[in-house]
Amino acid sequence: MIQVEHLTKTYGGFTAVDDVSFTCRPGTVTGFLGPNGAGKSTTMRIMAGLTIASSGKATVSGVSYRDIPNPGTQVGVLLDASAQHAGRTGREVLTIGQKTMGLPASRVDEMLDLVSLTDKESKRRVRNYSLGMRQRLGIAHALLGDPKILILDEPANGLDPAGIHWMRSLLREYANRGGTVLLSSHLLHEIQIIADEIIVIGNGRIVAQGTKEELLRGDGTFVRAGDNAALAAALRDAGIAANASGEGLGVEAAPEKVGQVAAAAGVALVELRPADGAGLEEMFLQLTAPNQRDQTTRGVPA
């Protein structure tokens, strides 16, 4: 269980994290979604005790991270897969973690196996790793101490589609065993694939949170007819607004109502369903709009 309560972090006059509160529960994978510079990394660094909050607090099952003895064995953290000494081999990076935490040496091989880094790859220096390999190494490092809680910043960044699905099954299985996962991403589709719960952050503030189903369920209906124009006319006559949407129409009414209008007008339907994630996608696009980038680059980068 991760609890964030009224967390705020300011740098001079710039507010990087603004009164952020949320909870991550055991058994779920929570996606922390927001554009670059929205405050995700700052929030996660505060959770791991690396950045001091201006006000508010972040705790792990009620305990401040800095008060956890041998924290790597209880909370797995990956804050930046590229933040590894370029001159160390992947195996050496894990060995340092294994020795710090006081784990059996066999853990290193187990983790390399888990993230599918071959023996040969593990003996190469990190400077020669692709971003995807660094992410796998970072995941291996976070899981090294067999923690019950995972905090991962942009872990899917640099992974190919197969890698993203691999990560989904890995984290899904981890959550099913009772683990708590918080992972961040600036890409909606990554979060859609991996997470169950979604927290959307922009400009340091939480703009939406809920289960994936709740957030992706758009208002209204998507409908496609053999004759879209006739259907649009019939809807207009019934006083229902309809706009072109892809190969069909986006309608601001329940699917049942749209079906009734189509039946009454004798228009044959090809497709009728609740509109999908338009709400979340639109909100996300607004957050990533150019003026938003301006605001974050003018302040202190996260």
Place this chain on the structure above:
Amino acid sequence: MSTASTPVTPVTIDTDRPAVPLTRLVGVELRKSLDTRAGRWFSISILALCAVVMLILAFLVEPGNQDFSFFLSAMGGTLGYFLPIIAIMLVTSEWSQRTALVTFSLEPRRSRVVTAKLVAGLLLSVAVLLLSMVLAAIGTGLASGVRGLDVSWTIDGRELFTFFVTNLIVVLIGFAFAMLLMNTPAAIVAYFVYSLVLPIVVGIVGALIEWFGDLAPWIEFNTAQVPLFTGDGTPTGQEWAQIVTSGVIWLVLPLTFGIIRLLRAEVK
């Protein structure tokens, strides 16, 4: 019976678990200073340089300078330039390579990491100093055995004290600069300014301006340490006071502010 979801038990954090012991942290820091090509070769290179100095002294320098104590001070003088760089890199590489993110997430009590780095840096320095003592002994042996010179093997406590203490002091100063500046080149430059440029500048200015010459040993640590190693090796009361005041300026204050900075810095 549903098997769709496993019953989820609340996850608790065990605050009674043993902390990471300091000995383990020291071991890890020692490993980290030698597990990259750069780190390993730096230590090997400075020992190789000592070996070159030793061979020059044994075979090329005019006879009469081949006592064990001469070799020892030549080793100490050479290492004085390079040992602090080992200490500097132990600290600054965490920031240049950004491994501080991992180091401080595995041990959030940063003072323990700082202590481990200090202990590891001093242990490594002592190891290099001991190996250079072996080189000094080999040099003395070569000068007498191969070159057939008369050499003295005697060494007194003060010479050993000078050899170890001067070098460990500069290692600590290197640490202090590294923590204050958190940047490898800046810390190395700062150290060379302190050890090479400063004594010269203070000497010149002191020769030109009388009152500054009187003040110099109070504020310049290199100069103030001289009575420890020359004459009878026992500083007078005033000389001790000069060692303390200049030591506060160049060692205690930088170390204190460096530790404070490292404990508070935001790790990114």
